[in-house]
Amino acid sequence: MPTPQSSTRRLTSLYIASLGTVAFLALLGQAIVQSMLSQQTRDSTVIEIATRQKILSLQLREAALALKIEADRENSFKLKEIEEILKAWDAADRNVQSAIHKAMIFNSDRDEIKRQAAALAPSHQRIQAAAKSLIVSESRRPNPQRTIADLREIRDAGKEFSDGINQLVLTYNQQAQAGITQLRRVELSLFGLLLLILLLEGILVFRPSVDKLQTALNELAIALATSQDTAAELAAAQAQSERLLLNILPSPIAERLKNTPETTQPHIADGFGDVTVLFADIVGFTDISARTSPQELVALLNQIFSRFDRLAEHHGLEKIKTIGDAYMVVGGLPHPCDHHAVSIANMAIDMQTAIAQFNQDTGEAFSIRIGMNTGAVVAGVIGLRKFIYDLWGDTVNIASRMESHGVAGGIQVTEATYKRLTDTHYFESRGVIQVKGRGEMATYWLKGKKQLAPTV
Numbered sequence: 001m002p003t004p005q006s007s008t009r010r011l012t013s014l015y016i017a018s019l020g021t022v023a024f025l026a027l028l029g030q031a032i033v034q035s036m037l038s039q040q041t042r043d044s045t046v047i048e049i050a051t052r053q054k055i056l057s058l059q060l061r062e063a064a065l066a067l068k069i070e071a072d073r074e075n076s077f078k079l080k081e082i083e084e085i086l087k088a089w090d091a092a093d094r095n096v097q098s099a100i101h102k103a104m105i106f107n108s109d110r111d112e113i114k115r116q117a118a119a120l121a122p123s124h125q126r127i128q129a130a131a132k133s134l135i136v137s138e139s140r141r142p143n144p145q146r147t148i149a150d151l152r153e154i155r156d157a158g159k160e161f162s163d164g165i166n167q168l169v170l171t172y173n174q175q176a177q178a179g180i181t182q183l184r185r186v187e188l189s190l191f192g193l194l195l196l197i198l199l200l201e202g203i204l205v206f207r208p209s210v211d212k213l214q215t216a217l218n219e220l221a222i223a224l225a226t227s228q229d230t231a232a233e234l235a236a237a238q239a240q241s242e243r244l245l246l247n248i249l250p251s252p253i254a255e256r257l258k259n260t261p262e263t264t265q266p267h268i269a270d271g272f273g274d275v276t277v278l279f280a281d282i283v284g285f286t287d288i289s290a291r292t293s294p295q296e297l298v299a300l301l302n303q304i305f306s307r308f309d310r311l312a313e314h315h316g317l318e319k320i321k322t323i324g325d326a327y328m329v330v331g332g333l334p335h336p337c338d339h340h341a342v343s344i345a346n347m348a349i350d351m352q353t354a355i356a357q358f359n360q361d362t363g364e365a366f367s368i369r370i371g372m373n374t375g376a377v378v379a380g381v382i383g384l385r386k387f388i389y390d391l392w393g394d395t396v397n398i399a400s401r402m403e404s405h406g407v408a409g410g411i412q413v414t415e416a417t418y419k420r421l422t423d424t425h426y427f428e429s430r431g432v433i434q435v436k437g438r439g440e441m442a443t444y445w446l447k448g449k450k451q452l453a454p455t456v
Helices: 004-065 073-103 110-139 144-248 251-258 285-290 294-314 340-362 394-404 415-421
Strands: 268-282 318-323 326-331 368-381 390-392 411-414 425-435 439-449
Touching: 004 073, 004 144, 073 110, 110 144, 268 285, 268 340, 268 394, 294 318, 294 326, 294 340, 318 390, 326 340, 340 368, 340 411, 340 415, 340 439, 368 394, 368 415, 394 411, 411 415, 415 425, 415 439
Parallel strands: 368 411
Antiparallel strands: 268 326, 268 368, 318 326, 368 390, 411 439, 425 439
């Protein structure tokens, strides 16, 4: 029979053992929690530096897009800005590689993280190479074609780099979620054991730690959301660059320029055997300029030409350019069509209506002369700087003469255009006139559309 002394010793030993078990479990749980918290801290550092690299990528993209095609003093400041971004990028790259190496010490999926980190290198190198090429090109002798290629490379590689960063961030976030799940299992196991000994100790040790870990998880979620917002901003910048390019050149011409080899001088010249060209000019513009401030004059021209632009789009025509108060538009290119003469004639009539409506809206007294001609032209892009899609040929020169030899409010056409439109429009013969550089020519006044005229 055990003696009271031996029973006391056993109880004391059991109590000490229980306290030791509690202490051991508490220390073990605390070590596990601290290890996971440290891992979360290292992961947060990787997320922060990776997000910084993505922001630098966006800044590099915006700085590159801000470069003008022609060289000027402003470009030199932008090139310095790009160089500073590249230096910051290199520093961030060294930091993120170091952070990833430290974070992988206790990481459960080190091979996958290594693979994702290594996958960032090609797009990283492409962005740096394109940016350095852009700096060299713009610093020496600007090559617009090279500039376009470098901008596209920065854009494409930037998207690939952003996607890689997003995947890396997602991997860290998934591991953080898995860590939370494991921690909760450990918590429940320790809670059951400690409940047999000292329930209160388990609650006091682990619950605060879980709250800290949840806070770290929330911070990771915020970092992931921030990186996704940055990707959306980069996509918007890419879309804007495409819109700007298509606003300068017709879509097929822009694609051909982008696909031209870097070593080839940009040169596009296509022959079109049958198009209709229109020139319009504001009558008395010199007098108007003398009595109107430059700001007011430009504002009025912008309102008038904006209405003409909408008409060109409505009729499916290609605006070529404006020169001072002159407006030039063509039908039948870059996509050939059979109804180009009808579309140009309808636009000419609508332009006269639009200028009358403009006068009614503003109280001004503008009037325009319009000239039209149909025939063959050459259209394309030439030169090295300030690209513009333009037309050349005798057809263009005669259309210009039809406008300059016309009268205010009139639409003068050549016999070639007249023959195309006799079934669809009304005309009045002007007779034979003397045209500068061409001699005598029979011309006609376009008066209106017949009922059967297409409304293209």
